[in-house]
Amino acid sequence: MWIPKWQRDRNKGVDSPIPTQVVSTEEFIPRPQNEKQKQWEHLIGELAGEKSKLLGMTKRDFLRSSMGMATAFFASNMVYGPYWNVEAAETLEGAAAAEKFPKGEYFIFDVQTHFTDGVPLGFRSAPFVKDMGFKLDENPAAYSFNNFVKELFFDSETSMIVISGVPGREKHKDNEGTVLEAKARGGGVLPSWLMSMRKKELNDLAGGKRALCQGNCAPNHYWDRARNQPDFPALFEQMDREKKLYGIDSWKWYCHTDPGRSGNGFRLDDEKMTYPFYKKSIELGLKTFSVHKGFSSQSETLGHLAHPGDVEKAAKDHPELTFIIYHSALKHGSWEPQFKESGNYDPTTGDFLWHAELMKIKERNPHMKNVYCEIGSAFGMLFIAHPEMCMHLIGRNIKTYGVDQVIWGTDCLWWGSPQWVIDAFKRFQITDKLCEQFGYGKLTKEDKAKIFGLNAAKIYGVDATAQLKAFPKDTLSRLKSAFLDRGGQRDNTAYGWVRAEV
């Protein structure tokens, strides 16, 4: 049985700033906590107890502080080895961590964030959220969005976000031929019209540009069954709508899903089916394609279409387009049963299934500059599984694609506040041994700045310098200050799923 991670923590009295087991984003099957993770979780609790006592704080408040976060990394080093850049002083002095990792030093642009429309997650935020100026009613979608804003902007250093789509297709017209609007268009859990609406709402509230959004429309969403091909007029009509009316900033594709009941998924390199979409998109001036790859084991018949094998031709044939490959195409979540199967991960080469294929594409095409590796869920998940795996993921991505082509994403709200992933990446470094053995480079602050946000900013045409100047003055920053001044704290809440413990 699966239960929400926060519920499991509440049941067990666990309060950790970092999930001490992999939390499923619902795209893979969670596995039980292993012995090392249990040890780590126990150490976090024990150290937090001692240190909070020394400081005269409650354990709860301590774990919500930067010292609590440092303690979690410190405990990880005690269990796994000295992988994280953390010193003992940081676990007792907030200023030590603040000095080492000043807030706001990075432009953090998260290209993979989600909330849901009408799907209650069983979590309710603190009452102060109601005072933040959002439209609050009993609509679960609005509720979920408010929570999303809190987790992303108030509880973390995230500067900008892309609201990222999930599988779903909008209906154009009703049976009488009337064009439908907003909710009547349907479109699943997080439709394009809703992403667009919330993007506008958030930017209006902030008084600046804080959010971008994606559109879910994909080549197999409107189908001409007589000709067994995309219904191009309907498809282009929706594309027009998403670009011109919704103002989307990228497409979000799931090749292995079929919300339009076309009878199949689609490939990025399908000349008849997908290339007309590219052509139309170029005409519309929209050149960014965010594509979910990997993490598809639940789809028996279409799951193979989440393989990155179709990226190469599509990218080569369309050098003017940008392809952001989500999850870096990792085939399996690190806690799926298959993750431990022979061949899924090879520590002697650092290869992961499917991710290695994505790497080979670049190796075959060293001049290819329009494919990017997004690390949402992949980085956080592997870091929890084992820091060394995480080093291979980031090391390989940078070594193969270059540091300019690795993109920051977190897959939050599923992971709760993304602050722990942000902290992990700030403290992340590849060991000398792995650098020597595999030819990886050490990550500099400049590298991290690119991955955290500057690379995505280039893709989306965002002036990061100007944005960093504007953020402190916008309403969202002021609301965040008010939130913190009133004692608001980050919740150590992860929204994904874990296995219930018997």
Add this chain to the structure above:
Amino acid sequence: MVGCAQKCSTASGVRRRAGLQSGFALGVAAVCFALGTLPSPAADPPGVLDPTAWGCDHAGTAVPESITGDECLFCHRVKIGPGWPQNRHQSTIRNIDPEALALLKTSKSHAPFAEVAEYVLGRTNQWRFLKRSGAYGRLDMLSTRVHPTGQKAVSPFADAGAPHWEPDTFANQCAGCHSTGVDSRNKTFSAISLGCFSCHGEVDLDHTKDTIKVLLAQKRNDPARVVMSICGSCHIRTGRSRSAALPFPNNFVPGDNLFRDFAVDLSDAAVAKLSPVDRHVLQNVCDVVVRGKGELTCLSCHSVHRSSSSRHRRQPRSAICWSCHDGDVDKLLPNWSQANSATCGY
């Protein structure tokens, strides 16, 4: 939307068909006694019902728009997700695997077909190989029935003629129960294998606020005849659509009364001559839709999402037990797992 499913299943009462009543009931009793399958005459229901007398059907109409399984699974991972990839309903057609490919390549005449075969239908008794047709919602089926290694002492291809792709066999014989959203008018499907729509029908996304809006939700306690119609739409393998003359229902939408358009011989003689696996299904169907018993349905014994039949051990003994058990629940009939259907050829 639950569509008319909910309305239809509750709107019409069950009416008795007087002409059938006496003769049919006597027949039921006689055959059951002859088979030793009836626990006691006292358990016999008072009358015989007309299975067609309630609800509605969608025969000949367009397949309703519905959300697809991938959309459903985005949220339903807590209980459904972990087991779904292995679920038999999800793999009524499965991607061709190395074992099936290797077997196909062992035959010189079949090896060329291995290059294009994409899917396999069938598991233990026989495999049928499939590939996508050029047309929407159609699959071509390889003419050869391939017997998996170990199933027969003879060659897997022993009864094969010259292999060739058949464009209509899947559409005419198999589509209704091996794919989702089948439009009987042009014999096309909208998704390979069975998706959530096959059992839950049209689903309103608003069900996140109240699960009672979804057919077969635990909270609903749907009538037995509705449940049996849904399961029976595929697991009764002796029926034929009156309107489409296909061996599967004509656009059955969960919530419909299957028996309005799907003609099934529900006589005891028909039940008696089935294999044990098929017999227990039809017996249960007869109990519900002919005898009006509502206490036992497929869902009483089978956990569909988890593909488990462990619940069947907790049910009270009934005639259905003796389809597979030999008068004693600890003893199984030698042929208890045998399944063969002239309709399916499986």
